[in-house]
Amino acid sequence: MTRRIAIVGGGLSGLVAAHECSKLSDASITVFESAERFGGKISSSPLGASIVDDGADAFLLRTSAGSDLCQELGIGELRSPATHHAGVWANDAIQPMPDGLVLGVPARVEALRSSNILSEEGIERACAEPTLDVDPVLHDCSIGALVAERFGREVADRITAPLLGGIAAGNLYSMSLWATVPVLAAAARTPGAWSQNLSRSLPVANGTPSPAFGAPRGGMSALIERLIEALQARGVELLTGHPCAELPEADRVILTTPAWESARLLAASAPLAAALLGQIRHASMAFIGLAYPPGTATPDPTSSGFLVPRTANRSITAASWSSQKWPHLGQELIVRASIGHIDAPDALGGSDEDLVAQARADLADMAGLSATPVDARVRRYPRSFPQFDVGHLDRITELRHHLRVEAPTVSLCGMAVQGVGIPACIEQAQTAARQASTE
Ligand SMILES: Cc1cc2nc3c(=O)[nH]c(=O)nc-3n(C[C@H](O)[C@H](O)[C@H](O)COP(=O)(O)OP(=O)(O)OC[C@H]3O[C@@H](n4cnc5c(N)ncnc54)[C@H](O)[C@@H]3O)c2cc1C
Known part of the structure; x- marks a missing residue:
């Protein structure tokens, strides 16, 4: 009998999961979306004389998940931002962000000297970081605590927090180092100064830096449109205006809904997993x-x-x-x-x-x-x-364990699980689809 796969949520994660399932199996696949349109948090609309992305307007190219998917869908060459630097409000003016940062953490501390963001004491404190006698970070901690410990509180509050806290609308002092930015975590785990370890991920001096972000030429909505076209061509059933009040009947279910909604859908069949999902702020x-x-x-x-x-x-x-x-x-x-x-x-x-x-x-x-x-x-x-609070990855491991025991036919992905950015959502959705199609 044909396997039935139900996917709840028609945002990027749900559509990518459906696309991957349709490639891997001849299952009958249905995507349930509660809104009247697909795309979830990705959309665009008129603003002035232009059509402008409402939310996400580009994705990181550090991993190839986004660009690979665009290529597979026949989306031509990506475009990258024409601007390469940003400012930060400090000392009552917009100051250029210093060079040599990796997601707001200094990889070249000396570059802080020419910025007008820190006090003299703040600069000296930060510039001492390469000489500190430190151990590799082997346990999760908040990014804010580690930046403040290594570079001083001014760097944390005036540089790292506006950037990283801004991306996740979060608080740097509760954000998990392990879960939020893998490149920062990997450098902190490596023996030696954090800044020096991070400097290896900076573009080579005098080389032409490859772009950090990319987007389809038609804007982020083009990715959603191409996915829908591909799914229609493969005979996937796509339902909008169809909110799931409970888990749909199917051999396998992939939940791509926000964590609080997945918690509600799982409350009856997987209470332990649902309780952990419900804790994600x-x-x-x-x-x-x-x-x-x-x-x-x-x-x-x-x-x-x-x-x-x-x-x-x-x-x-x-x-x-x-x-x-x-x-x-x-x-x-x-x-x-x-x-x-x-x-x-x-x-x-x-x-x-x-x-x-x-x-x-x-x-x-x-x-x-x-x-x-x-x-x-x-x-x-x-x-x-x-919010990926400290300990998030341990909670996700525990959550997956409970889910396997309580509801083994349900897979989970989406931005609350293991990465809020578009590439992370794509990778997780592809993994969930492989489980649902082959296990
Ligand atoms: C303002 C903003 C800016 C962002 N900027 C960037 C950026 O520049 N770069 C980047 O990489 N990422 C960015 N992101 C993150 C990125 O947009 C998200 O990670 C991604 O779009 C999440 O997709 P998703 O499918 O996991 O979740 P969602 O888009 O939330 O999709 C979940 C879907 O489930 C549906 N649903 C909910 N309940 C039910 C139910 N009971 N039954 C059926 N359907 C249901 C919802 O309607 C929704 O369509 C941004 C996010 C926001 C909000």
């Missing part, structure tokens, strides 16, 4: 998109935007100069500002108009953008960013 945030008239200038036309540390007490946590990053967006200045993080549960309490007003006020004050936008939009992402 999620942050809410919003992207405020603003289109300013052509000719509106940012403080630095070569920058991709700037990050805002929490110590600045502003509403926005970052602003991206999208049209500088992606010149195809045309003559208007397209800005995407983010508001909200795990420790600010009330940040999104106001109306859309309130959020636009807060973003505009910060952008006017911090970046001199006082022009009136020709268009504005707000995209809210409630309970959307899973």
Whole structure:
């Protein structure tokens, strides 16, 4: 009899899982999506005269999962951001981020001397890091604690936290080193100074650095569209407007829903696994998109935007100069500002108009953008960013153990499990699909 595989959730993870299952077996495959459209957190919509990605606008090329999938789907050459550096708010101005960082952690401490971000004492403290007598880090800890211990609290709060905390809308002092950024964890596990170990992953000096990020030329939604086309061609049943109230009837089920929703779906059949899933905290945030008239200038036309540390007490946590990053967006200045993080549960309490007003006020004050936008939009992402708290990987191992015992026909993937970025979601979905198709 033909194996039936049900996939719950039609975001990127669900569609990739379906695609992989359809390649590996002749099972009858159904994707259940509660919304009226596929794509989940990936979408795009008009802003000013352009179509602009609402959420993700590129993926890391450090692993090949994203680019391999695009190639397989016949998406042509990827485009990469035209800008290569960002700023950070410090000393009442936008300062260029220092060179030689690996995801906000200094790999070349001497480069901190020429930045205007740290105090004199902060610079001396950070520059002593290569001489510290340290042991390899063999147990999980928070990234914030380790950065503060090795480079001093100023580096943690003024450089690493705005960058890494910003990506996950999280708190650097609860973010797991092991689970959040594997490249940082691997360098910390290696004997020797953290900065020197990290410097091996920097582009070779004087070489042409290969781009760190890529995106389909049609924007991130093109990836979703191509996946849907491929699935339709393979006869996969694709259902939108179909929320699963319970686990669907099938030989194998792949859950790609947010952790809190997967916990609800598993509560009856796999209570121990569900309890662990339910413990994963999620942050809410919003992207405020603003289109300013052509000719509106940012403080630095070569920058991709700037990050805002929490110590600045502003509403926005970052602003991206999208049209500088992606010149195809045309003559208007397209800005995407983010508001909200795990420790600010009330940040999104106001109306859309309130959020636009807060973003505009910060952008006017911090970046001199006082022009009136020709268009504005707000995209809210409630309970959307899973927090990888210290010990996350151990909890996931335990969770998978319970799932194998309690609900052996169910596989789990998605951004809450082992990586919030697009490449990690693709890899996990492919692994879940292999289990569902062959075991
Ligand atoms: C604002 C923002 C910016 C981001 N930027 C980047 C970036 O630049 N680069 C990057 O690599 N990553 C980025 N990410 C992360 C990336 O977008 C996500 O990791 C990825 O899209 C998650 O896909 P998913 O399928 O796992 O989850 P989701 O997209 O959340 O999909 C889950 C789906 O399940 C559906 N669903 C829920 N409950 C049910 C139910 N009961 N029955 C049926 N369906 C259900 C939902 O409607 C949803 O469509 C960003 C995320 C956000 C929110």
